[in-house]
Amino acid sequence: MHYKxxxxxxxxxxxxxxxxxxxxxxxxxxxxxxxxEIRQMVTRDPAMQxxxxxxxxxxxxxxxxxxxRTLKTGGLRSNNIAAARDxxxxxxxICRELDGLRERCGTYATFFIAGGHVNDQTPATWYAxxxxxxxxxxxxxxxxxxxxxxxxxxxxxxxxxxxxTLLLNCTSLLIDLCRYHxx
Numbered sequence: 001m002h003y004k005x006x007x008x009x010x011x012x013x014x015x016x017x018x019x020x021x022x023x024x025x026x027x028x029x030x031x032x033x034x035x036x037e038i039r040q041m042v043t044r045d046p047a048m049q050x051x052x053x054x055x056x057x058x059x060x061x062x063x064x065x066x067x068x069r070t071l072k073t074g075g076l077r078s079n080n081i082a083a084a085r086d087x088x089x090x091x092x093x094i095c096r097e098l099d100g101l102r103e104r105c106g107t108y109a110t111f112f113i114a115g116g117h118v119n120d121q122t123p124a125t126w127y128a129x130x131x132x133x134x135x136x137x138x139x140x141x142x143x144x145x146x147x148x149x150x151x152x153x154x155x156x157x158x159x160x161x162x163x164x165t166l167l168l169n170c171t172s173l174l175i176d177l178c179r180y181h182x183x
Contacts, residue, residue, distance in 0.1 A: 009069075011050060014061035015042045017068060087113060087122045095127050108132040110144070114152035124152035 016035070019042050024032040033041075042048050091113055098109045110132045114124040126144045128136075136142050 017065045102129040114155045124148040
C-alpha cells in the first residue's frame with residue numbers, strides 16, 4: 001500500500017505550479033483560478049510544451065516546485081491557531097495510518113503530541129491503538145494522560161520548538177522510562 005517513496009517532481013506538475021504562480025500570485029482569495037483551468041492553460045500554452053523548453057528552464061521550474069513543497073511541509077505557520085489546526089489535521093492522519101497498520105499488520109502503537117511553547121493552542125494528547133494503553137497502565141503503572149501532561153511540561157521547558165529535536169528527545173525520554181521500569 002504505502003511501501004514506495006514518493007516520486008520526484010514531474011514536468012507537468014512543475015509547469016502547473018509555475019503557471020499557478022504566474023496567474024494566481026497576486027489574486028485575492030476567492031478570485032483565484034481553479035487547478036483544472038490552470039492545467040488547461042498549461043496544455044494550451046506553446047511556451048510550456050516540453051519540446052519548447054530548455055534544460056535551464058526545466059531546472060528552474062523544478063527548483064521552484066521543490067522550494068514550494070519544502071516550505072509547505074516544513075514552513076512555519078502564521079499564528080498559533082493555524083499551527084493548532086495543522087497539528088490536529090496531522091494527528092488525525094497519523095491516527096488513521098496507525099489504525100490501518102494495526103488492521104493490516106497487527107501492530108500496537110502509542111504516540112504523544114505536545115506543543116513546545118506555553119502559548120501553543122495545541123493541548124497535549126495521546127493516541128493508542130487497541131489495547132496499547134493497557135501496556136502503559138498495567139506494565140509501567142503510568143496513565144497516558146499523566147504522561148502527556150508531563151511530556152507537555154517537559155517540551156515547554158526545553159526552550160526549543162523544532163519538531164526534530166522534540167521527537168529525538170521524546171524518544172530518548174521514553175526509552176529511559178522503559179529502562180527505569182524494567183530495573
